[in-house]
Amino acid sequence: MRVLLTGVGTRGDVQPVVALAAEMRRRGHDVRLCIPPNFIDWVAGMGFTASPIGIAMRAPSGAAAAQAAIPTPEQVRALVAHLVKDQFDATAAVAEGCDAIVAGGAHQYAARSIAERLGIPSVVALYAPVALPSPDHAPNGVPGGDPESNLRGWQGESRSWNERILERLNGHRERLGMSPLNDAFSHILGKAPWLAADPVLGPLPATPGLEVAQTGAWLLADKTPLAPELEAFLAAGEPPVYVGFGSMPVDPQTGRSVIEAVRAAGRRVVLSQGWAELGLVDDAGDCIAIGDVNQQALFPRVAAVVHHGGAGTTTTAARAGVPQVIVPMFSDQPYWASRVRALGIGTSVDRGSLSAESLRAALGGALERGVAARAGAIAGSVAVDGAAVAADLVERVAAFGSSEPRASSSG
Numbered sequence: 278m279r280v281l282l283t284g285v286g287t288r289g290d291v292q293p294v295v296a297l298a299a300e301m302r303r304r305g306h307d308v309r310l311c312i313p314p315n316f317i318d319w320v321a322g323m324g325f326t327a328s329p330i331g332i333a334m335r336a337p338s339g340a341a342a343a344q345a346a347i348p349t350p351e352q353v354r355a356l357v358a359h360l361v362k363d364q365f366d367a368t369a370a371v372a373e374g375c376d377a378i379v380a381g382g383a384h385q386y387a388a389r390s391i392a393e394r395l396g397i398p399s400v401v402a403l404y405a406p407v408a409l410p411s412p413d414h415a416p417n418g419v420p421g422g423d424p425e426s427n428l429r430g431w432q433g434e435s436r437s438w439n440e441r442i443l444e445r446l447n448g449h450r451e452r453l454g455m456s457p458l459n460d461a462f463s464h465i466l467g468k469a470p471w472l473a474a475d476p477v478l479g480p481l482p483a484t485p486g487l488e489v490a491q492t493g494a495w496l497l498a499d500k501t502p503l504a505p506e507l508e509a510f511l512a513a514g515e516p517p518v519y520v521g522f523g524s525m526p527v528d529p530q531t532g533r534s535v536i537e538a539v540r541a542a543g544r545r546v547v548l549s550q551g552w553a554e555l556g557l558v559d560d561a562g563d564c565i566a567i568g569d570v571n572q573q574a575l576f577p578r579v580a581a582v583v584h585h586g587g588a589g590t591t592t593t594a595a596r597a598g599v600p601q602v603i604v605p606m607f608s609d610q611p612y613w614a615s616r617v618r619a620l621g622i623g624t625s626v627d628r629g630s631l632s633a634e635s636l637r638a639a640l641g642g643a644l645e646r647g648v649a650a651r652a653g654a655i656a657g658s659v660a661v662d663g664a665a666v667a668a669d670l671v672e673r674v675a676a677f678g679s680s681e682p683r684a685s686s687s688g
Contacts, residue, residue: 278675281372283311283388284381285331285364287524289587291316293404293473293495293664294381298325300664301671309371330367331360361386361445369394369453376675379667381473383408385465386442387449394453398674402471402492402667404588405609406479409472409489410434410462413482417608419615420482438462473667475592477658478616490670493663494592501571507547510565514545516580518640521549525585525606531631533558535583538636542644544580573597581643583636586610586617586625595622598656600643604631622652 280301284294291312298308298320310325315333348356364387372378372391378399380388385401392399407414412424416434438461446464447457458464472481472491481491503511511517520535532548532555539546546564548555557566572590576582576597584590586603591613594601601623603614614625624639642648 278377278672279307279309279375280671280675281309281311281368281375281378282381283330283368283378283385285313285360285384286382288316289523289589290382290404292497292589293402294379295320295323295325296495296497296664297379297381297667297671299323299497300668304668304672309375311367311371328367328371331363357441358445360384361442361449364388365391365449365453372397377671379671383465386446389464389467390446390450390453390455394455398678399467400469400471400670400674401466402473402495403466404473404494405612406472406474406482407609407612409470409482409484409487410466411482411484414612417612419611435460435462438465471667471670473663474588475595475659475663477655477660478592478595478613478620479588492666492670493660494588495664495667496592496596496661497664499571499573501574503571503574504567507565507567507570507575510545510547511578513562516578517545517547518542518581518583519547519549519575519579520555520583521590522551522553522555522585522604522606523549523587523590524552527551527553527555527585527606529553529555532556534631534633535636536564537633538640539583541633541637542640544640544644547575547579581623581640583640586613588613591617592659595652596656596659596661598653600624600648600652602626602636602639602643604628604636620651620655621648622655623648 282294282298284291298310301308310320310327311330312327313331313333314329317327317329320327368387368391372395375397377397378388378392380401383403389399403409407417410431412427414420415422415427415430443461446461450457469488472489473495475494476491481489518539536546536558548564548566550566550568557564572593576594576599579599581600581602582594583602586605588609601617603617603625605611605614606628617623618625624642626635626639
């Protein structure tokens with residue numbers, strides 16, 4: 278079987294697709310990858326040949342971030358037009374001869390149209406329950422609220438998608454000799470999307486009109502050893518607190534606040550520089566700054582994880598059994614913060630109120646014995662076979678020509 282896997286966005290959007298690719302290859306299938314250009318070399322190191330799609334998403338940092346202008350509406354429209362065209366061109370170029378297409382993330386403008394044109398099955402996988410239209414939550418919001426209001430919010434979300442991309446989607450479909458769409462968002466999701474999120478951390482909400490398969494998170498095994506200097510730091514004292522915000526465009530001065538907070542809690546600091554290029558404030562021996570790191574190897578050896586609340590980092594920290602402090606910024610991150618609080622495995626701080634004092638208080642709560650115990654207890658409940666479950670479904674989809682088969686569903 279030959280399958281096309283496509284992912285757009287930052288590493289948190291792309292890595293799950295690569296995890297599924299690794300599992301499909303392990304089973305002997307021919308895998309084609311479409312990913313942003315800045316990840317081509319990364320997957321080449323794993324033996325994959327990938328085609329570029331989309332743009333390299335990297336937020337400006339430091340002085341560049343302070344000077345970066347907010348894009349005008351015209352610039353946003355031009356970028357969306359470019360992304361839609363690029364996805365149609367890139368996907369069509371590599372989809373010929375494939376038996377199925379699996380697209381990771383909601384911003385997959387072309388995958389299902391190209392699959393329809395070729396007469397092959399396709400499915401879109403989402404990484405958080407709040408990406409699914411549901412009366413249980415507003416668009417990208419935390420659970421709760423009035424169901425009728427939530428559904429009205431999703432109707433507004435659908436209108437917003439249509440305003441942004443429907444005309445462009447239909448223009449490309451017309452170019453391919455295909456009939457026009459009435460609703461962009463429902464077309465992108467299809468009737469049977471997949472939810473690539475752990476059912477304990479992110480349970481499936483009510484999804485009227487959809488048949489959703491929840492596979493569990495798609496986790497890419499990482500055997501990369503920790504750097505010798507990090508190993509030496511870990512061995513030199515009590516477990517430190519990891520702080521990192523990944524690809525988020527945080528103020529570089531945030532580094533000072535988080536170091537002050539962790540020190541006030543009496544802990545050492547492992548500071549991940551991330552895209553914001555956070556740095557140390559002095560040369561004291563209780564802090565170390567690191568770049569990209571194997572979180573699967575590091576997290577079991579820290580006292581707590583302070584992060585932005587991305588789906589991947591949340592899942593990795595939960596698997597490690599360590600308390601979390603989430604500083605959510607946008608998209609699904611407030612949802613993951615709400616789930617960490619609801620499960621009693623951590624705390625959170627609103628981005629707008631982030632300070633050394635607020636983070637110290639949140640960290641103190643996360644380090645309480647009961648929270649640490651619950652985090653340790655839930656670790657064994659986090660599924661590790663999500664990519665394998667998804668691979669089973671891919672094989673069934675390709676065999677039967679439909680994305681209907683499902684692991685669990687709500688309708």
